[in-house]
Amino acid sequence: xxxxxxxxxxxxxxxxxxxxxxxxxxxxxxxxxxxxxxxxxxxxxxxxxxxxxxxxxxxxxxxxxxxxxxxxxxxxxxxxxxxxxxxxxxxxxxxxxxxxxxxxxxxxxxxxxxxxxxxxxxxxxxxxxxxxxxxxxxxxxxxxxxxxxxxxxxxxxxxxxxxxxxxxxxxxxxxxxxxxxxxxxxxxxxxxxxxxxxxxxxxxxxxxxxxxxxxxxxxxxxxxxxxxxxxxxxxxxxxxxxxxxxxxxxxxxxxxxxxxxxxxxxxxxxxxxxxxxxxxxxxxxxxxxxxxxxxxxxxxxxxxxxxxxxxxxxxxxxxxxxxxxxxxxxxxxxxxxxxxxxxxxxxxxxxxxxxxxxxxxxxxxxxxxxxxxxxxxxxxxxxxxxxxxxxxxxxxxxxxxxxxxxxxxxxxxxxxxxxxxxxxxxxxxxxxxxxxxxxx
Numbered sequence: 001x002x003x004x005x006x007x008x009x010x011x012x013x014x015x016x017x018x019x020x021x022x023x024x025x026x027x028x029x030x031x032x033x034x035x036x037x038x039x040x041x042x043x044x045x046x047x048x049x050x051x052x053x054x055x056x057x058x059x060x061x062x063x064x065x066x067x068x069x070x071x072x073x074x075x076x077x078x079x080x081x082x083x084x085x086x087x088x089x090x091x092x093x094x095x096x097x098x099x100x101x102x103x104x105x106x107x108x109x110x111x112x113x114x115x116x117x118x119x120x121x122x123x124x125x126x127x128x129x130x131x132x133x134x135x136x137x138x139x140x141x142x143x144x145x146x147x148x149x150x151x152x153x154x155x156x157x158x159x160x161x162x163x164x165x166x167x168x169x170x171x172x173x174x175x176x177x178x179x180x181x182x183x184x185x186x187x188x189x190x191x192x193x194x195x196x197x198x199x200x201x202x203x204x205x206x207x208x209x210x211x212x213x214x215x216x217x218x219x220x221x222x223x224x225x226x227x228x229x230x231x232x233x234x235x236x237x238x239x240x241x242x243x244x245x246x247x248x249x250x251x252x253x254x255x256x257x258x259x260x261x262x263x264x265x266x267x268x269x270x271x272x273x274x275x276x277x278x279x280x281x282x283x284x285x286x287x288x289x290x291x292x293x294x295x296x297x298x299x300x301x302x303x304x305x306x307x308x309x310x311x312x313x314x315x316x317x318x319x320x321x322x323x324x325x326x327x328x329x330x331x332x333x334x335x336x337x338x339x340x341x342x343x344x345x346x347x348x349x350x351x352x353x354x355x356x357x358x359x360x361x362x363x364x365x366x367x368x369x370x371x372x373x374x375x376x377x378x379x380x381x382x383x384x385x386x387x388x389x390x391x392x393x394x395x396x397x398x399x400x401x402x403x404x405x406x407x408x409x410x411x412x413x414x415x416x417x418x419x420x421x422x423x424x425x426x427x428x429x430x431x432x433x434x435x436x437x438x439x440x
Contacts, residue, residue, distance in 0.1 A: 016038055016039055016040045016134055016439070017035075017038045017039060017134050017135040017136065017137050017438050017439065018039060018040075018045060018129055018134050018135070018136045018137065019032050019035045019036060019038060019039050019044045019045065019137050019138075019139070020032075020044075020045050020046075020047050020136060020137065020138040020139070020140070020143040020144075021045070021046055021047070021138070021139045021140060022046055022047050022048045022049075022061070022139075022140045022142070022143070023046050023048065023049055023336065024048065024061075024064065024140075026273065026305060026336075026358075026359075027161050027162075027358055027359040028139040028140045028161060029046075029139075029336055029340075030161075030340060030359055030360075031159055031161040031207070031208060031359055032044045032137075032139045032159075033210065033337070033340045034208040034209060034211055034430075034431040035137060035139075035159075035208055035431060035434060035435075038137070038435060038438065038439065040134070045125075047061070047122065047125055047138075047140070047142070047143040047146070048061030048062070048064075049061070050125065052124075052128075053124065053125070054124050056120075056121075057121055057122065057124060057125075060116060060121055093166065093378045094164055094165065094166045094378050094379065094382055095166075095167070097164075097187070097190075097191065097194075100190075100194060101194070102194070102196070103167060103194045103195050103196075104170075104174060104175070104194075104195055104196030105167075106172050107167045107168060109166075109168050110168045110171075110172065113142060113145065113168070114145065114149075114171075114172050117142075117145060117146055117149050118149070121146070122142070122143065122145075122146030122149075122150065123146070123150050125143070125146065126146055126147050126149075126150040126152050127150065129147075129152065129154075130150075130151075130152055130153055130154075133152065133153040133154035134154055135154055135155045135156075135157060135438045135439075136152060136154055136155065136156050136157065137158075137159060137182075137434070137438060138158050138159070139158075139159045139161060141158055141168065141169045141170075144156050144157075144158040144179050145171055145179075147179075148171065148177060148179055155178075155180065155438075156178060156180065157179070157180050157181070157182060157437075157438060158179055158180070158181050158182070159181075159182045159208065159434070160181060160182065160183055160184055160188050161184070161207065161359045162184075162188075162359065162379045162382065162383055163184065163185055163187060163188065163361060163362075163383045163386035164187050164188060164191055164379070164382035164383075164386070165188060165191055165192075165379070166378070166379070167195055169181075169192075169195070170192060170195035170197050173196075174192075174195055174196035174197045174198075175196050175197075175198060177197070177201070178201070179197075179201065180201045180202070180203065181197060181201060181202050181203065182203050182205045182208075182430075182434050182437075183202055183203065183204050183205065184205070184206055184207035184362060184427070184430065185204075185206075185207075185386070185427075186204065187386070189202050189204050203433075203437055205427075205430050205433035205434050205437070206362075206365075206426075206429060206430030206433055207359070207362035207365075207427065207430045208430040208431035208434055209362065209363065209365060209366060209428060209430055209431060210340075210344040210347075210431075211431050211432070212225070212344055212345075213225060213226060213229070213344055213347055213348060213366055214226045214366075214428055214429070218432040221429075223428065225348075226366060226367065226423075226428065227254075227255050227256065229348050229349075229366075230255055230366075230367035230419065230423060231255050231256065231257075231258055231259055232259060232262045232263050233262075233350075233351050233367060233368075233419065234251065234258060234416060234419070235258065235259070235261065235262040236265075236266045236267070236351045237351055237369065237410065237413075237415045237416040237419055238410070238413050238415075238416035239410055239411065240410075240411045240413070242411070242412060242413035242416075243413035243416035243417055243420070244258070244416075247417075247420070250420065251420070254420075254423065254424060255423075263349070264299070264349040265296060265297065265298065265299050265327065266297065266298050266299070266351055266410075267298075267299040267300075267301065267349055267350050267351050267352070268285070268289075268298065268299070268300050268301070268350075268351065268352045268354060268406075269300075269301040269303060269347070269350045269352065269353050269354065270282040270285055270300065270301070270302055270303065270354045270355070271303040271305075271343075271353065271354070271355040271360060272302075272303055272304060272305060272307070272310055273355075273356055273358060273376065276307050276309065276310050277356075277376060278356060278373055278374070279304075279310050279313055279314070281354075281373055281396075281399050282302045282314065283313075283314070283317045284399035284400050284402075285300065285399050285402050286300050286302070286317070286318065286321060286323065286328060287317075287321055287400070288399065288400055288401060288402040288403045289402055289403050289406075290321050290322075290323060291403070292403060293326050293327045293328060294323070294326055296327060298327065299327040299328070299329065300327065300328050300329070301328075301329045301330075301331060301346055301350065302314045302328065302329070302330050302331070303330075303331045303343060304330055304331060304332040305331075305332070305333075305339050306332070306333060306334065306335065306336055306339050307332075308332070310332075311330055311332040314330050315330065318330075331343055331346055347363070347366065347368065350368065351369075352368070352369055352371060352406075352415060353368045353369070353370055353371070354370075354371040354396065355370065355371075355372075355373060356372070356374065356375055356376055356380060357370075357372050357373075357375050357380045357381075357383035357384040357386075357387055358380060358383065361383045361384075361386065361387050361392070361393070362426070362430075364387065364390070364392035364393060364418070364421075364422030364426050365423065365425075365427055365428045366422070366423070366426075366428070367419045367423035368419065368422065369392070369393060369394075369414075369415040369416075369418035369419045369422070370387055370392055370393030370394075370418070370422075371394060371395075372384055372387060372388075372393050372394065372395045372396060373396055374396075390421065390425065390426075391417070391418060391421040392418055392421055392422040392426065393418060394409070394414065394415075394418065
């Protein structure tokens with residue numbers, strides 16, 4: 001196979017890898033996006049939506065996605081919706097970590113997945129890829145299980161995209177499995193061991209963040225793009241200079257000299273999840289900040305993703321508030337890759353990321369303080385706990401009064417502190433660490 005060139009570092013490597021995802025929500029696809037340069041044609045394969053997928057396979061995947069999105073939306077419905085969600089969430093519940101014990105016994109959900117695989121679910125995809133085997137990197141556990149079940153001849157890797165995981169992420173017989181895991185943090189490493197995964201099959205790489213937001217030369221470890229963006233961000237996050245007064249030497253050590261003025265107004269980004277949940281919070285935030293938006297003190301970016309209904313909802317409410325053509329931007333794209341590209345570009349001039357604690361929790365490592373919206377499900381509860389314990393984020397206050405508490409936080413330097421904490425302690429080179437292991 002012709003040598004490929006890394007789009008950021010221009011380093012050459014032979015062969016490549018298949019990157020497999022699923023288009024169920026944004027999490028697994030967002031995790032795959034920074035790894036697409038490893039693929040033969042720069043393309044990510046969606047296990048649930050590839051060309052020539054058998055109808056029986058598609059129906060299973062569509063049923064899973066439909067139910068997930070329905071339950072996510074129903075959670076907002078009092079009583080009935082909340083009850084349905086609690087029942088659903090019980091099946092994907094993450095058990096307590098302590099006391100440490102053997103958690104290798106398969107759960108009900110895992111048994112159901114493997115019963116479908118034994119009936120041939122996923123066999124078509126794996127057989128196609130087996131014709132020209134390359135390392136297979138999956139950002140969702142099911143395609144990795146499929147690859148092993150149908151004797152894929154290449155190496156099989158699975159990228160974890162949460163700060164803690166349920167038993168479903170490990171196969172039925174983890175001690176016998178050859179699947180290798182890329183863990184985003186130490187807790188996932190230890191959790192996989194409790195599930196019975198062999199230590200030699202676990203790599204602590206960090207989460208794969210977008211390379212275009214970090215550096216043009218990962219081998220030198222300069223992080224020049226990220227550091228430059230964070231220096232300008234600091235001036236907006238610490239307007240009273242409180243954090244700089246106490247920790248100016250720390251800023252200089254890790255980032256360099258602060259510029260004389262920032263290159264953008266204070267910018268808050270609110271990101272809606274893949275199922276379109278919580279869009280109402282974004283509108284409440286804009287309404288609260290309307291005066292400051294009109295006076296050009298604040299810019300708000302509302303992330304609709306690929307959901308036209310969410311985009312239209314934002315447009316209608318912005319017009320009602322008389323903020324059309326003001327400092328409110330909506331990020332929307334027809335396809336997922338264009339959306340990720342726009343999102344990553346907008347992050348460079350974003351100061352605060354407001355989102356539910358999804359895979360975006362790991363973006364704190366880009367020096368982005370996280371305002372945590374209510375979690376949806378057991379996994380996000382653990383992500384929220386990780387953000388709070390790490391000092392990378394703060395749980396939201398009432399969105400209707402954002403114009404008050406947000407600026408109190410800024411004047412006290414709380415968000416500047418969270419930004420620096422995330423930058424110093426968070427792993428930023430996850431995508432490059434994965435490349436080193438997969439591409440020899």
